[in-house]
Amino acid sequence: MDDRRSLINVRDVLEKNSYTATLEDLKSKGRTQVRVVRADQIAAMIEEAVLRILGERKSPEEVEALVGRSKDEFRHILDERERELASQRDRLGEFERIRAEHSVLKAENERLRGGEAPGALADLLGRLQTEMVAVRESLAGGTRPAGAAGGPGEEEVNKKLDALARAMNDRLDRIGRKVGVASVVEEEPVQLGAIFASQPELESNLDNVEIKEQRAGGIAGAVERARSLRRKEGAK
Amino acid sequence: MGPETAGRNAGGTAGRGAAAPLGSGAAAPTAGGKSATVAGKGLDIGTANLVGACRNADGSIRITLERNAFLDVQADVFSKSMLTKLGVPYVVHEGKLIVLGEPAFELANIFGRETRRPMKGGLVSPNEVDAAPVMRMLIQKILGPPHAAGETLYFSVPAESIDCDNNIVYHRGLFEGLLSRMGYTPHAIGEGHSVVFCELADKDFTGIGMSFGGGMVNVCVAYKTIPALAFSIARGGDWIDKNVADVLGTPRSRATYLKERGVDLTNPRGREEEAIAIYYHNLIAYILQNLKARFESSEGMPTLHEPVDIVCSGGTALIGGFVEVFREEMGKLKFPFPVGRCVLAAEPLNSVAKGCLVAAAIGE
Numbered sequence: 001m002d003d004r005r006s007l008i009n010v011r012d013v014l015e016k017n018s019y020t021a022t023l024e025d026l027k028s029k030g031r032t033q034v035r036v037v038r039a040d041q042i043a044a045m046i047e048e049a050v051l052r053i054l055g056e057r058k059s060p061e062e063v064e065a066l067v068g069r070s071k072d073e074f075r076h077i078l079d080e081r082e083r084e085l086a087s088q089r090d091r092l093g094e095f096e097r098i099r100a101e102h103s104v105l106k107a108e109n110e111r112l113r114g115g116e117a118p119g120a121l122a123d124l125l126g127r128l129q130t131e132m133v134a135v136r137e138s139l140a141g142g143t144r145p146a147g148a149a150g151g152p153g154e155e156e157v158n159k160k161l162d163a164l165a166r167a168m169n170d171r172l173d174r175i176g177r178k179v180g181v182a183s184v185v186e187e188e189p190v191q192l193g194a195i196f197a198s199q200p201e202l203e204s205n206l207d208n209v210e211i212k213e214q215r216a217g218g219i220a221g222a223v224e225r226a227r228s229l230r231r232k233e234g235a236k
Numbered sequence: 237m238g239p240e241t242a243g244r245n246a247g248g249t250a251g252r253g254a255a256a257p258l259g260s261g262a263a264a265p266t267a268g269g270k271s272a273t274v275a276g277k278g279l280d281i282g283t284a285n286l287v288g289a290c291r292n293a294d295g296s297i298r299i300t301l302e303r304n305a306f307l308d309v310q311a312d313v314f315s316k317s318m319l320t321k322l323g324v325p326y327v328v329h330e331g332k333l334i335v336l337g338e339p340a341f342e343l344a345n346i347f348g349r350e351t352r353r354p355m356k357g358g359l360v361s362p363n364e365v366d367a368a369p370v371m372r373m374l375i376q377k378i379l380g381p382p383h384a385a386g387e388t389l390y391f392s393v394p395a396e397s398i399d400c401d402n403n404i405v406y407h408r409g410l411f412e413g414l415l416s417r418m419g420y421t422p423h424a425i426g427e428g429h430s431v432v433f434c435e436l437a438d439k440d441f442t443g444i445g446m447s448f449g450g451g452m453v454n455v456c457v458a459y460k461t462i463p464a465l466a467f468s469i470a471r472g473g474d475w476i477d478k479n480v481a482d483v484l485g486t487p488r489s490r491a492t493y494l495k496e497r498g499v500d501l502t503n504p505r506g507r508e509e510e511a512i513a514i515y516y517h518n519l520i521a522y523i524l525q526n527l528k529a530r531f532e533s534s535e536g537m538p539t540l541h542e543p544v545d546i547v548c549s550g551g552t553a554l555i556g557g558f559v560e561v562f563r564e565e566m567g568k569l570k571f572p573f574p575v576g577r578c579v580l581a582a583e584p585l586n587s588v589a590k591g592c593l594v595a596a597a598i599g600e
Contacts, residue, residue, distance in 0.1 A: 104533045111529065202369060204327035205320045206377050216289070216297040216586050222437035223597045229440055229460060230598070 010043035091161075098164060102128065131164050273298060275383045277420070278592030279375070279391040280430075281411060283355040284450025284473060284551055286371075288378040289589035297593065299586050300378040304450075305351040306370050307340035308332040327373050329366060336374055344489045351489055357470050358394040358452035359407040372414055382419040388599070389420040390592035392427040392447075394454055395466040398526060402470065423595070428456025429463045430591025435547040435581050443545040443576075446523070447588055448552035450474050453523050457531070459538040467530055469523055473552035476515040483511050501557035516555065520565045532572050543576030549587035553580055 026034065054063045105128065278289040281304075288300040309315060311333035319326050324339040335343060344351040354360065354367035354374075361367050382389075393408045408424050415422035425433075431445030431454075441461040447454040450473040457465040473495070474488075481491040484507070494508050504513040531537060548562060559580045566578060581587040 107529065107533065111526075202327045202329055202373065204325070204373060205316070206325050206327070206373065208320055209323050209325045211300055211377060211380075212302075214299040214301065214586075215292075216299045216583055216590065218295045218297060219291070219434070219590055219594050219597065220295050222434065222594045225437040226433070226441065226461060226594065226598045233460070 010046065011039040014039050014042065094161060098161070128164065273383070275387050276593065276596035277379060277382075277387065277389045278430075278589045278594075278596055279379060279389060279415075280427075280586075280588035280592060281355075281375075281391055281393070282449045282551070282588070283353070283358050283452070285585065286374055286378055287586060287589035289586065289593040291593065291597070297586075297590060299589065301585065302337040302374055302378050303341050304355055304371075304374065305337065305340050305344075305353055306366070306374075307335045307344050307349065307351050308366075309335060309343070325373075325377060327370070329369055334366070334370060336370065336377070341489065341492075345493055348487060349489075350487055356451060356474075357400070357402065358397075358449065358454075358468060358472070359402055359404070360410055368410070368414075375414065376418065379418070379420075385419050386421045387419070388423065388596050389415055390423050390425050390430075390596040391415065392430050392588050392592055393424040394452055395426050395428060395456070395468045397452065397468045397470045398530070400470040425592055425595050426456055426463060426466050427454035427468075427588055428466055429458060430588045430595065431547060431549045431581065432456055432458040432463075432591065433461070433594040434587045434591035435549065436545060439545055442540075442542075443547065444527075445591075446546065446548045446550075446553075448472060448548060448550035448558075450551060453519070453550075453552075455523065455527055455530075457537070457544075459540075464538050465530055467526070469526060471519055471522065472550075476512065476519060476552070479515050480508070480511045484508060495555060499555055501555060501561045503557070512555075513561075516558070516561055517565065520562050521568070524562075524565055524569055528569050528571055540573040543574040545576040546578045547581050547587075548579070549581035549584045551585050553584045 051063070054066065058066065272293040274291040274293060276291065280287040280289075284304055286302050286304050290298050292298055309332075311328060311331060315333055316326070316328075319333075319335065319339075322339075325336045327334050327336065340351050343349075352364060352366070352370075354364055354371045356363070360371070379389075391411055393404060393411075394402075396402065396404055412422045412424070427447045427449070428445045431447050432441055432443060433445075435445060436443040436458070442459050443457075445456045445458065452468045452470050452472045454468045455466065456463050473492070477488045477491040477495065480486075480494070481488045484491065486494075491512075495512055499509045499512050501513045501516050504510045546566075548559065553559075559578060563578050566575065583590070
């Protein structure tokens with residue numbers, strides 16, 4: 001009995017298919033009295049009516065089997081809906097992320113434009129912006145019916161999203177390297193000692209000229225503090 | 237929370253307060269003889285100045301500073317002899333007599349010429365063919381030989397610029413090569429990061445270090461010694477000099493001289509000082525706007541709940557009223573983190589070199 005009740009959440013259905021009206025609204029429509037019925041009572045009435053009809057036509061075993069099949073079917077549809085919703089949420093999340101990245105790049109573009117921006121960057125951002133609009137339109141118009149398989153439209157949107165994400169990631173990585181937050185592995189420093197190897201010793205008077213020196217405040221405190229911090233971090 | 241009002245030498249760090257023999261933290265010439273030094277050196281390779289730092293055995297710091305500039309003059313026996321008598325360093329390169337450092341700047345002003353600069357915009361100048369040999373001589377002069385082969389040396393490198401494409405790899409590789417050939421084991425450290433090492437010990441090396449140099453401004457946001465954000469702006473003292481020179485119709489070295497003779501940005505007097513103040517305001521506003529934008533747009537930034545101190549260093553920050561203008565421009569922006577003190581480093585010109593030295597001492 002509990003299982004059957006869980007098949008249809010009458011309260012939920014009522015909430016979704018009804019609206020709330022204030023007493024003032026009702027009064028303004030000339031209603032002074034309303035009939036009140038509880039959701040539980042409606043559920044009990046529906047259940048009783050369904051079972052009565054089924055009981056007249058089917059044996060108790062058949063009714064039980066029918067309820068079981070209905071329950072399975074309902075769960076199957078529910079699972080599908082949930083998967084579909086999760087997929088939509090993922091795509092929406094990805095879209096929002098790309099939109100946020102786009103805002104960052106747009107700001108960067110505007111800033112660079114203000115200070116002799118290279119035309120190539122402006123062009124790149126312009127292209128990305130156009131692609132964003134196309135993707136947004138695809139997403140807005142591409143809502144497919146429940147349970148339907150992904151069609152060529154979805155593939156197209158996914159391809160565009162992938163391409164856009166790659167282009168933006170590349171650009172963000174370049175910006176990241178500039179601000180020191182890049183995830184990429186830094187390349188090995190170039191060894192340029194040979195430039196100096198080819199230089200002969202130059203004639204100079206440096207050995208005969210006094211180097212001006214100053215004395216400055218010590219760094220012992222800073223060094224000790226850094227070592228202490230390192231020990232603490234190491235102990236954690 | 238807005239920036240705190242702090243004095244020019246306020247906000248002493250553990251580093252500053254611990255072993256400063258001069259009390260106020262200000263640098264002063266040594267009285268003659270050299271004392272024994274401890275292994276490990278720091279080197280600030282700046283567009284305008286080269287600064288070396290090493291530790292004396294008594295805990296004090298020895299600073300050697302030279303202007304990163306040169307001037308070629310007629311090479312003859314008389315000139316060589318005269319320069320040596322005057323204590324002016326020179327090298328002979330391809331038949332030319334090249335005067336190095338501060339005297340080159342002074343001579344250029346006297347004769348109305350422009351100094352030649354081995355570096356431009358924070359990096360080795362691509363247009364200066366004599367840059368490599370001149371820088372080698374200048375660095376040899378301020379660092380001297382290593383204590384022993386392979387002595388650890390930390391040298392400053394700029395972060396990548398956000399407003400121009402510059403080749404940090406070549407710059408870094410060039411100096412690694414040079415310092416290796418001199419017998420050191422070189423390690424590069426970000427310029428802004430080294431300011432954090434020097435100035436923010438009392439904040440557990442958490443805060444923002446800014447180095448206002450000649451060629452660029454370097455910014456580093458660090459959290460417990462780790463740099464979370466580092467970038468540079470390809471504008472600095474030279475940018476101010478160029479613009480001031482352009483509007484006043486004078487040589488750049490004249491603009492530099494005007495700037496360094498003692499201007500107060502909060503009270504500019506006359507057309508020349510007004511021009512300097514305008515460009516300072518502009519430069520500081522530009523940097524702060526970029527810092528705000530970087531902070532808001534970068535991923536992986538630490539969440540800073542406690543007020544963050546900002547320390548300004550570098551030769552360009554030495555001008556009178558710099559911190560006041562900095563605070564004024566800061567007040568115009570809303571930062572995504574609480575701002576604590578906004579102070580000038582105790583020794584703005586030495587901060588980067590001393591930060592490199594701290595890194596060398598702890599083997600960062």
